[in-house]
Amino acid sequence: MKLLIDIGNSRIKWACTDGEDLFATGARVWSPDSLDYLCEENWAELAGLDSVWVVNVAGPEPASRLDAWFETAHAIRPRYAAAAASACGVVNSYREPARLGADRFMALVGAWEMWQGAACIVDCGTAITADGLSAEGVYVGGVITPGLALMQRSLAAHTHALAMSTSRSVEICSLTTDDGIAAGCHYAAAGFIDRIHAEFQRRLGTDMHCVLTGGEASRIRPLLSVPHEVDSLLVLRGLAVYSAAADGTTGS
Numbered sequence: 001m002k003l004l005i006d007i008g009n010s011r012i013k014w015a016c017t018d019g020e021d022l023f024a025t026g027a028r029v030w031s032p033d034s035l036d037y038l039c040e041e042n043w044a045e046l047a048g049l050d051s052v053w054v055v056n057v058a059g060p061e062p063a064s065r066l067d068a069w070f071e072t073a074h075a076i077r078p079r080y081a082a083a084a085a086s087a088c089g090v091v092n093s094y095r096e097p098a099r100l101g102a103d104r105f106m107a108l109v110g111a112w113e114m115w116q117g118a119a120c121i122v123d124c125g126t127a128i129t130a131d132g133l134s135a136e137g138v139y140v141g142g143v144i145t146p147g148l149a150l151m152q153r154s155l156a157a158h159t160h161a162l163a164m165s166t167s168r169s170v171e172i173c174s175l176t177t178d179d180g181i182a183a184g185c186h187y188a189a190a191g192f193i194d195r196i197h198a199e200f201q202r203r204l205g206t207d208m209h210c211v212l213t214g215g216e217a218s219r220i221r222p223l224l225s226v227p228h229e230v231d232s233l234l235v236l237r238g239l240a241v242y243s244a245a246a247d248g249t250t251g252s
Contacts, residue, residue, distance in 0.1 A: 001048045002243065005066070005078070006103065006235045007056040009126040010149075011215045012038065015236045016046070019249065022233055022240065027215070032061055039069045052078040053243040055102045055235055081106060081242050088113065088241050091138045103235050104131055104142065110231075110238030111211060112137050118206050120197045121234070124214035126150060128189055130196040135206055145192055148216050151185040170223060189216075190223035197226045 004022070006013040012030040015022040030038060043049075052070055056063050063080065070076045083105035085097040090108050094100040103123065111119045111133055118135040122128065124147065131142035146154065156164040162181060169179035170186045197210050210228040212221055217230045231237070 001046070001050055002240075003043065003046065003049060003052045004236045004239045004243070005052065005054045005056075006106075006239065007054065007058045007062050007066075008103065008215075009058055011125070013233070013236060014042070015233060015240075017240050019244065022236060025233060025236075027232070030062075032065070035062055035065050036069060039066070039073070043070075044073055046074070049074050049076065051243075051247070052076055053239055054078045054080050055106050055239055056080060057101050057103050079243070079246075081239055088238075088245050089116075089137045090133070091136075093139050093141065100139075101129070104129055105139075106235045106238035106242060107131070107213060108133055108139055108238065109241050110234045110236075111209075113237065113241045114231075115209050117209060118204060119209040119211060120200050122193050122196075122210070122212045122214075122217075122228075123235075124148075124189070124212055124216040124220055128192065128214075128216075130193060130200075132200040132204065132208070134204055140200075140204065143196060145189075147214075148185050148189060148219065151188060152181055155181060168219065186220060186223055189220045190225075193220065194225045 002017050004015050013027040015025040066078050070078055081102050083098055083100040083102055085092050088109045089112050107121045111121050119133045121131045126147050127144050128147050129144050132140040134140055152165050155162045165178045165181035167178040167182035169182045171183055174180035174183050201208050210226050212228055212230045213234040
């Protein structure tokens, strides 16, 4: 059995795989101080664990902590996925392919595995990324903008009268400052996704599947005009495919 872990800036997600489906999935908000406890709580009793694969965009500290914990608890050293020039049917056109975020590349691999066609992949996390995949499996590039919380923090940090909003309102006719900030950030995110999807389709000259992933996807999706679906496990699905190819258990 293989454990797959996706460490983002705010949340950590995981799933197990036996080479077929993903199971025993979970997700938590995490911090460096809570990581050892999270490992102990969720993975100490895993039986039959053969390997651990990780997508990590949160820097060296969590990687170091994971390495130490898994070596002690299971005598396994985690392996870390990274973007490549090509893998698993996806061609990476990034100017420096290795500098594309590992989470973004795994989402591309997951989308290609599932749909084998043109797709706009949107990860709604601490940042919102929108990436384009052609009908031939070529990554055509993408854009990045702040996520909901970062937008709100920016307003609070750089204005005199606007505090950090605690509202989740999406009422366009907001009658309080708190609601107005929340609604404005939600609509900004939704408008960004709708526009980028339309622009990808115009540039590529083809219809594109739109899939959302990330912790804030469920908050943004009701405001979208573009047809879409949400797959919270998309990065882990890509990691499952990528790790199987690296282990030599499937074609790359």
